[in-house]
Amino acid sequence: xxxxxxxxxxxxxxxxxxxxxxxxxxxxxxxxxxxxxxxxxxxxxxxxxxxxxxxxxxxxxxxxxxxxxxxxxxxxxxxxxxxxxxxxxxxxxxxxxxxxxxxxxxxxxxxxxxxxxxxxxxxxxxxxxxxxxxxxxxxxxxxxxxxxxxxxxxxxxxxxxxxxxxxxxxxxxxxxxxxxxxxxx
Numbered sequence: 001x002x003x004x005x006x007x008x009x010x011x012x013x014x015x016x017x018x019x020x021x022x023x024x025x026x027x028x029x030x031x032x033x034x035x036x037x038x039x040x041x042x043x044x045x046x047x048x049x050x051x052x053x054x055x056x057x058x059x060x061x062x063x064x065x066x067x068x069x070x071x072x073x074x075x076x077x078x079x080x081x082x083x084x085x086x087x088x089x090x091x092x093x094x095x096x097x098x099x100x101x102x103x104x105x106x107x108x109x110x111x112x113x114x115x116x117x118x119x120x121x122x123x124x125x126x127x128x129x130x131x132x133x134x135x136x137x138x139x140x141x142x143x144x145x146x147x148x149x150x151x152x153x154x155x156x157x158x159x160x161x162x163x164x165x166x167x168x169x170x171x172x173x174x175x176x177x178x179x180x181x182x183x184x185x
Contacts, residue, residue, distance in 0.1 A: 010039060013081045022070065028160045033063055036083055043087050054094065060092045130180055138173030141166045146174075 002157050021029035059174050065086050073082050113173045131139050137159075144155035145166070150168075156163045 010035065011078050012080045014083075018073070020075070022073065022075075031048055032079075033066070036066065037063060039080070039083070043084065044091065047091060048094075058087075058090050058094055062087050067091065131175055133180055134173050134176055136171045137161075137165075138176065141169035142173045142177075145170055 014032055017028045017032040017035070021032050037059055040059045041055060044058045045052070048054050048058070062083075066083065069086070073079070131142065134142070140159060141155060144150045144158060145152060150158065150164045152166050155161075155171065156166045161169075
């Protein structure tokens, strides 16, 4: 295994590559994935010493997930934090498939690289707080169908509205919630 730079040095190298990759630079994308693969081999290798053959499989599964979900990356967060989040999920899935539970900390990111949420941001992202920003019809339709698990027909009957109206209210409400979460209005 090659010596890898510390995580903050990796972030310094990986972030500009990832930004260029997100903009369509294929060479930067390949280079970013190579750096990510090196880091992932170390991450999984330390946790799966007795299962060394599984390390490369997990690296490939994680890189595939990174590729498939690259559009979900939030540029305000460290790339390494996002990458390690995906890797942790893959490792836990691997352990579950084997009937094993995590007994050691999964997170080896230094505290400085964890995303920080301002205290005021936590309250505004609370579901109840977000739902309060919606018109009553949208809020009620979302609560009925998405939180309480009612069908559109059941929600329509409960609210005295047509099924089409409930579908429209849910759609518009979810769009507005997405804008609120992204910081819009």
